[in-house]
Amino acid sequence: MQALYKFVFILCTCEIFLQSCSPVVVPYKESFMKETIEKNKIIFSDGMTSTLREWPSPNPQAIILALHGFNDYSYAFELPGQYWQKHNITVYSFDQRGFGETPNRGLWANQKRMIQDVVEITNLIKQKHSDLPVYLLGESMGGALASLVASSDYNQQFTGFILISPAFWSNKDFNIFENAAFWIATHTVPWYAATGEGFEVHPSDNIEMLIEFSQDDLVIKETRLDAVHGLVTLMDQAFNTIPKMKGKILVLYGEEEDILPSKTVKKNIKRLAKYQSKSSPSIMTMGLYPKGYHMLLRDMGGNSVANDVQAWIFNQHLAHLPSKADQEIIAKYPLIERYSVPPNSAEIK
Numbered sequence: 001m002q003a004l005y006k007f008v009f010i011l012c013t014c015e016i017f018l019q020s021c022s023p024v025v026v027p028y029k030e031s032f033m034k035e036t037i038e039k040n041k042i043i044f045s046d047g048m049t050s051t052l053r054e055w056p057s058p059n060p061q062a063i064i065l066a067l068h069g070f071n072d073y074s075y076a077f078e079l080p081g082q083y084w085q086k087h088n089i090t091v092y093s094f095d096q097r098g099f100g101e102t103p104n105r106g107l108w109a110n111q112k113r114m115i116q117d118v119v120e121i122t123n124l125i126k127q128k129h130s131d132l133p134v135y136l137l138g139e140s141m142g143g144a145l146a147s148l149v150a151s152s153d154y155n156q157q158f159t160g161f162i163l164i165s166p167a168f169w170s171n172k173d174f175n176i177f178e179n180a181a182f183w184i185a186t187h188t189v190p191w192y193a194a195t196g197e198g199f200e201v202h203p204s205d206n207i208e209m210l211i212e213f214s215q216d217d218l219v220i221k222e223t224r225l226d227a228v229h230g231l232v233t234l235m236d237q238a239f240n241t242i243p244k245m246k247g248k249i250l251v252l253y254g255e256e257e258d259i260l261p262s263k264t265v266k267k268n269i270k271r272l273a274k275y276q277s278k279s280s281p282s283i284m285t286m287g288l289y290p291k292g293y294h295m296l297l298r299d300m301g302g303n304s305v306a307n308d309v310q311a312w313i314f315n316q317h318l319a320h321l322p323s324k325a326d327q328e329i330i331a332k333y334p335l336i337e338r339y340s341v342p343p344n345s346a347e348i349k
Contacts, residue, residue: 024226111148160250290328305323
């Protein structure tokens with residue numbers, strides 16, 4: 001763990017430096033064209049081009065737009081995408097700014113522009129699938145961004161929101177940058193080494209996937225500190241926006257989560273539960289997987305998580321998630337039962 005503490009010290013020192021000189025953020029660029037899709041690319045209204053991936057279902061009954069996590073890219077949804085396309089769900093994902101094959105790779109993008117990208121690609125999806133419900137799914141950092149959309153006026157564009165291991169993290173937490181260093185450390189070393197060497201973190205139990213992930217050149221291995229600064233800011237805003245989220249929302253965590261510290265996950269779950277009440281503007285279902293890790297959809301039990309998602313989407317009278325993950329979270333956090341409602345209540349306040 002000495003290497004981790006050294007990393008923490010360096011990060012905290014650099015954070016002080018960042019406070020005295022502005023972190024590099026790719027500035028907002030005004031729109032000058034209409035967003036469009038060309039083959040496997042999306043061109044946004046400011047001219048930026050990004051890779052667009054699609055897992056088309058032969059008979060789609062719903063659409064998922066999936067937002068990847070920090071340092072990851074759109075290929076993150078290859079495994080669940082294959083599952084959902086066989087279960088009447090077409091999935092889209094794109095490389096968010098600063099990640100994957102986008103320009104300015106490694107630099108943190110303007111947050112307003114990141115949200116606008118989601119809105120623009122959703123408009124294009126709705127043009128193509130005008131008769132189908134569209135759900136916004138976010139994993140980790142993507143979950144934080146999706147929560148900001150859910151709390152904005154854009155939330156009406158979506159039938160529901162699916163937050164997988166969402167990165168909610170208040171900067172009021174003690175040693176926030178020490179914890180952030182731990183988070184980022186998992187993205188700066190090959191993750192397959194986490195089984196015994198380097199940092200002792202386990203983002204998933206799917207070792208074959210982790211090896212492939214660690215060898216993927218499009219996954220960022222060296223993280224800029226100003227990108228860390230942007231991520232921490234986003235996580236804090238997402239935590240604070242929890243009470244403002246509106247609509248039908250599914251939140252899923254793994255009990256083996258150790259990328260987000262356990263105390264942070266516990267705090268997130270309690271805050272989510274507090275606002276899941278009859279007076280809340282959202283209808284929220286929460287689930288906990290006893291053998292689930294941070295990368296829930298890519299775990300060895302990822303199909304069970306993907307199945308819960310599709311069941312939640314299609315069954316309007318679902319008493320419980322098929323995996324019983326909603327019961328697992330109540331068993332571990334009894335507070336939730338006070339606010340709990342069936343996974344698909346008929347009415348959203």
